[in-house]
Amino acid sequence: MAARKRVAVVGVGTMGSQAAWRLAARGAEVVGFDRFAPGHDRSAAGGETRIFRSAHFEDSRYVPLLKHADALWERLQQETGRELRRLTGCLLMGPVEHHQMATVLQSIAEHDLDHEVLEAEALAKRFPQYLLEDGDAAVLDRRAGFIRPELTVQTAARRAEQLGARIHRYTPVREIIPVGGGVEVSTDSGSERFDAVVVTVGPWVNDLLPGLPWEVDIRRLVSVWYVPTTDAWFGEERPAFIRTAPTHCYGLPSPDGVSVKIGLSRDLHRPAGDPNALDRVVQPEELEIFTELLRRHLPDLHPDPIRLSVYMEGYTESSRPLVGPLPGAGNENVILLAGFSGHGFKLSPAFGDIAADLALDGHTDQPIDFMTTLGRTAA
Numbered sequence: 001m002a003a004r005k006r007v008a009v010v011g012v013g014t015m016g017s018q019a020a021w022r023l024a025a026r027g028a029e030v031v032g033f034d035r036f037a038p039g040h041d042r043s044a045a046g047g048e049t050r051i052f053r054s055a056h057f058e059d060s061r062y063v064p065l066l067k068h069a070d071a072l073w074e075r076l077q078q079e080t081g082r083e084l085r086r087l088t089g090c091l092l093m094g095p096v097e098h099h100q101m102a103t104v105l106q107s108i109a110e111h112d113l114d115h116e117v118l119e120a121e122a123l124a125k126r127f128p129q130y131l132l133e134d135g136d137a138a139v140l141d142r143r144a145g146f147i148r149p150e151l152t153v154q155t156a157a158r159r160a161e162q163l164g165a166r167i168h169r170y171t172p173v174r175e176i177i178p179v180g181g182g183v184e185v186s187t188d189s190g191s192e193r194f195d196a197v198v199v200t201v202g203p204w205v206n207d208l209l210p211g212l213p214w215e216v217d218i219r220r221l222v223s224v225w226y227v228p229t230t231d232a233w234f235g236e237e238r239p240a241f242i243r244t245a246p247t248h249c250y251g252l253p254s255p256d257g258v259s260v261k262i263g264l265s266r267d268l269h270r271p272a273g274d275p276n277a278l279d280r281v282v283q284p285e286e287l288e289i290f291t292e293l294l295r296r297h298l299p300d301l302h303p304d305p306i307r308l309s310v311y312m313e314g315y316t317e318s319s320r321p322l323v324g325p326l327p328g329a330g331n332e333n334v335i336l337l338a339g340f341s342g343h344g345f346k347l348s349p350a351f352g353d354i355a356a357d358l359a360l361d362g363h364t365d366q367p368i369d370f371m372t373t374l375g376r377t378a379a
């Protein structure tokens, strides 16, 4: 019988908690480290909701991975008895000729996804809270909805612990050093040796691994909660939405049934600066773009926000994540997952499974070759 592998998971956030679950489920001896505690909201996983969707507008090659993630979402819910995800649908809206609307329609056609195309009149009747512009299209992705991020991270980490993982909380990792077929992980209280390490430190990637050959641009994301003035948002159907243009934005009716959360996309976020000193204060002028968005497309939301929160996320130039062992001789047991570019949460159980494949087997059968390949060689 092969010896049980010892694997460290550095950063037990979105990806790390899922990696810990998948590794522990496959019999590895897992030790997690987080600078805070699983489920905290000081990084990329706060704000109560994340969108899950099946139709991908960035690249239809993500759809098979989304299907794999979908099955694992169901499994994690079954194993833990927690409702981590609710399928309420997601409306995708934007100019019909916009490339992201084209990619959505391509995803749907190629993978036979459950959807409805809504004409302007039908949309206005069924979802009067949205204003379309001339030339806009609207597609309802039916296998979509929202995920509860903090609950998910905590639940996946606890499930990993039930399966035997140990997690060191409030224990930042200072250094990762490959040593003769293994890896040494150092914290303020000493060093431990592992067969492999999965590095999932999100916005701290440039701090822990300076000099990476790929840039991960850390941005500061503002989420804003508004209260609707009618009950249109909280009827029987409560889909999330994404609008591709002119201002790329998204929103979700909150599970509390009171407010709607609105966020913007990549180019509209400021650099985060030092992740240890994130500016969590939102200045009034930062709200101007939101107010204009409400006026133009979401007139039912009262423009005085009831809550403002700030998070962080790492973006790569291509918006495709970095997944694989670090390049260079001796680094094959240092598996990095970073740069999820604003769309990693829905896929996180699949990435956790891929991390487990790479740490335990050295390769994965999941279709990730279109992502930034790091030191990975074709299986």
Ligand SMILES: Cc1cc2nc3c(=O)[nH]c(=O)nc-3n(C[C@H](O)[C@H](O)[C@H](O)COP(=O)(O)OP(=O)(O)OC[C@H]3O[C@@H](n4cnc5c(N)ncnc54)[C@H](O)[C@@H]3O)c2cc1C
Binding pocket: 010, 011, 012, 013, 014, 015, 016, 033, 034, 035, 036, 037, 043, 044, 045, 047, 049, 050, 051, 052, 171, 172, 173, 174, 200, 201, 202, 203, 204, 208, 221, 222, 223, 263, 311, 312, 313, 337, 338, 339, 340, 341, 342, 343, 344, 345, 346, 347
């Ligand atoms: C506001 C916002 C909205 C989003 N909306 C969506 C959405 O609707 N749908 C979607 O799919 N995706 C969405 N995303 C993207 C998604 O949330 C991210 O891609 C994902 O959470 C990134 O996960 P991560 O594991 O890389 O980072 P994180 O979840 O931040 O995890 C990193 C962890 O590493 C820990 N850490 C850092 N440094 C160290 C160290 N040295 N030692 C030990 N631990 C360390 C941190 O404490 C943290 O727990 C959104 C992101 C944001 C910010």
